[in-house]
Amino acid sequence: MVDWSWLDEAGIHDIYVRTNLVEEGLERNTANNMAYRQIFVHAKPTITTIGAANVTSNSATLNGSLDGLGTASSVEFSFEWGLHTTYGNETTPQTMDVTGYFSGNLTSLASNTTYHFRAKAVGDGIAYGDDVTFTTCILGDADMDGDVDVFDWVRLRSILMGLEP
Ligand SMILES: [Ca+2]
Ligand SMILES: [Ca+2]
Numbered sequence: 128m129v130d131w132s133w134l135d136e137a138g139i140h141d142i143y144v145r146t147n148l149v150e151e152g153l154e155r156n157t158a159n160n161m162a163y164r165q166i167f168v169h170a171k172p173t174i175t176t177i178g179a180a181n182v183t184s185n186s187a188t189l190n191g192s193l194d195g196l197g198t199a200s201s202v203e204f205s206f207e208w209g210l211h212t213t214y215g216n217e218t219t220p221q222t223m224d225v226t227g228y229f230s231g232n233l234t235s236l237a238s239n240t241t242y243h244f245r246a247k248a249v250g251d252g253i254a255y256g257d258d259v260t261f262t263t264c265i266l267g268d269a270d271m272d273g274d275v276d277v278f279d280w281v282r283l284r285s286i287l288m289g290l291e292p
Contacts, residue, residue: 169251170197174204176246176256177228184238184264189231191246191256193223199250200224206231208244212258217247238266 173195181188189206196202201224207214218231229246236242240263246256267275269282285291 168198170195171252171254172197172199172202172248172250174246174248174254174256176206176244176259178259179242179244179261182261182263184266184268185236186232186234187236187242187261187263189218189233189244189246190228191230192228193226193248195226196224197250197252197254202248202250204229204246204248206244207247207255208233208242210240210242212243214243214245220249236263238263 172193175192175194177190177192179187179189189208191204191206193202193204201222203220203222205220206218207216208218209215218233221229223229233242241260242263243258243260245258248254264271265273265275267279267283269279269286272278282291
C-alpha cells in the first residue's frame with residue numbers, strides 16, 4: 128500500500144508558496160511499492176544592473192550582466208524602465224544560456240529627463256538587479272555640459288564644419 132499521507136502536510140505547502148524555491152516531488156519505488164518524498168531546490172538567476180551608456184537627448188543603451196543561471200538551463204533577460212522605480216516598461220526579453228553581458232536599447236526618450244531601470248532575469252524564479260538611473264541630455268547641448276548657450280553653437284558649428292568629431 129502506497130502511503131500518500133504526506134501530500135496533505137500543510138507545512139510543506141506553506142514553504143513552497145512563501146519562497147517559490149522549494150518544490151515537492153514524488154518518487155515511487157516499484158520494488159517495494161513505496162513512495163518517497165523528494166525536495167527539489169530551485170535557484171534563481173543572479174544578475175547585475177551595470178549602467179547606461181551612449182546617452183543622448185532621446186536614446187540610451189542599458190547594460191547588465193547575467194552572473195549565474197541558477198538551476199535553469201536558459202534565462203530570459205530584459206530591462207524594466209520608466210520614470211519611477213515602478214518602471215512600467217520592459218525591453219523585449221532575450222534568451223541566454225550562458226553567463227555574460229547583455230544590453231538593451233531605448234529610443235524616443237524625452238530630453239533632460241531622469242529614467243530608472245533595472246535588469247531582470249527569468250529562470251527558476253525571477254531575479255532583479257539594483258535600480259540605476261540616467262539622465263538624457265538637453266536638446267542642443269552639443270558640449271554636454273548641462274546647459275544650452277553660445278558655446279554649444281560654437282561646438283555645433285565646428286562639428287558641422289568637420290573641425291571636431
Ligand atoms: Ca552646453
Ligand atoms: Ca555651457
